[in-house]
Amino acid sequence: MAASCRFAFAIHIMAVLAYEDRQHQQGLTSEAIARSVNTNPVVIRRILSELKGAGLVVTHKGASGGTRLAREPRSISLDAVYRAIHGGPSFSAHPQQPDQRCPVGRKIEIVLEEVFASAEQALEHALALRTLADVLEDVSGPEVPATAAQGRTARPGSAA
Amino acid sequence: MAASCRFAFAIHIMAVLAYEDRQHQQGLTSEAIARSVNTNPVVIRRILSELKGAGLVVTHKGASGGTRLAREPRSISLDAVYRAIHGGPSFSAHPQQPDQRCPVGRKIEIVLEEVFASAEQALEHALALRTLADVLEDVSGPEVPATAAQGRTARPGSAA
DNA sequence: ACATGTGTAACCGTAGCGCTTACATATCTC
DNA sequence: GAGATATGTAAGCGCTACGGTTACACATGT
Numbered sequence: 001m002a003a004s005c006r007f008a009f010a011i012h013i014m015a016v017l018a019y020e021d022r023q024h025q026q027g028l029t030s031e032a033i034a035r036s037v038n039t040n041p042v043v044i045r046r047i048l049s050e051l052k053g054a055g056l057v058v059t060h061k062g063a064s065g066g067t068r069l070a071r072e073p074r075s076i077s078l079d080a081v082y083r084a085i086h087g088g089p090s091f092s093a094h095p096q097q098p099d100q101r102c103p104v105g106r107k108i109e110i111v112l113e114e115v116f117a118s119a120e121q122a123l124e125h126a127l128a129l130r131t132l133a134d135v136l137e138d139v140s141g142p143e144v145p146a147t148a149a150q151g152r153t154a155r156p157g158s159a160a
Numbered sequence: 161m162a163a164s165c166r167f168a169f170a171i172h173i174m175a176v177l178a179y180e181d182r183q184h185q186q187g188l189t190s191e192a193i194a195r196s197v198n199t200n201p202v203v204i205r206r207i208l209s210e211l212k213g214a215g216l217v218v219t220h221k222g223a224s225g226g227t228r229l230a231r232e233p234r235s236i237s238l239d240a241v242y243r244a245i246h247g248g249p250s251f252s253a254h255p256q257q258p259d260q261r262c263p264v265g266r267k268i269e270i271v272l273e274e275v276f277a278s279a280e281q282a283l284e285h286a287l288a289l290r291t292l293a294d295v296l297e298d299v300s301g302p303e304v305p306a307t308a309a310q311g312r313t314a315r316p317g318s319a320a
Numbered sequence: 321a322c323a324t325g326t327g328t329a330a331c332c333g334t335a336g337c338g339c340t341t342a343c344a345t346a347t348c349t350c
Numbered sequence: 351g352a353g354a355t356a357t358g359t360a361a362g363c364g365c366t367a368c369g370g371t372t373a374c375a376c377a378t379g380t
């Protein structure tokens with residue numbers, strides 16, 4: 001199978017932005033994010049564009065511009081990121097209409113629609129249980145006073 | 161997005177086989193199934209091959225051969241079909257390793273693995289709530305004495 | 321003005337999918 | 351055994367989506 005990794009990229013981006021928000025209260029350029037994700041800045045911008053459309057991030061153009069989270073990490077659940085990135089449904093129906101003269105083919109599409117919808121709903125519900133703050137904690141440990149974190153952390157994308 | 165429709169095909173195939181099992185206690189050829197699904201017999205055979213590998217169907221080669229369910233529809237849940245068809249995971253990780261010098265990039269892969277696993281698990285759990293018998297009921301109504309169904313049903317693939 | 325960074329368009333190579341043809345193999349029927 | 355039937359695969363085609371890249375117009379802070 002091997003699906004698209006855009007969702008993985010999106011969570012990574014959001015995590016980096018959340019991390020930056022906590023550390024420096026400053027926006028990040030697509031180039032800096034791209035360094036952390038290890039891909040091309042345009043790929044990042046394309047995903048940022050979708051995240052922006054969902055109201056999850058805000059972008060500032062021009063010199064000293066960049067992107068920041070639009071809300072607190074605690075208020076951003078992963079299903080919001082999922083929906084922002086995910087264009088269509090995870091499952092796909094018949095490309096050609098099934099034989100309507102067959103009793104099964106006549107009704108299978110409706111049944112499948114229900115099955116797919118409930119599965120998709122369960123998936124999103126599972127993602128809704130985690131927020132970006134949870135991810136941030138897993139990535140960088142629980143939030144601590146700035147002094148305690150001194151010297152232990154680096155700014156995303158500042159390594160190269 | 162628009163994912164693969166192999167899962168839809170697989171459920172359709174299983175439903176047709178279950179329907180046939182109830183009506184005629186006889187196997188179906190890939191050609192007959194293909195008529196109901198409205199695709200090529202080889203496409204059906206490829207999916208049947210995976211279903212067979214999962215022990216969900218049994219196949220008989222040669223003249224008057226065909227495929228039948230290996231078990232009762234009631235004992236086949238849709239997540240079994242899903243796993244039989246689904247090669248890899250639904251979500252995909254980073255194609256290139258994230259920047260290990262970035263504190264987020266260093267740990268994001270592990271976090272994503274957890275997130276993806278829990279989402280996939282929720283998805284399969286939702287599918288496990290439905291069996292092939294449920295699908296069959298939705299498609300052809302509750303099981304009734306053969307006489308009551310006389311003249312109302314046709315054999316899958318017998319229309320063309 | 322100039323440097324910086326976003327927003328897009330365009331293109332490339334790759335991969336997977338649905339579909340088809342073709343053919344070897346196995347099995348039932350006569 | 352001969353022929354008919356059906357599976358099991360390999361190989362190829364066209365399509366689509368994706369990740370990656372280059373290029374450039376536009377906006378904005380210094």
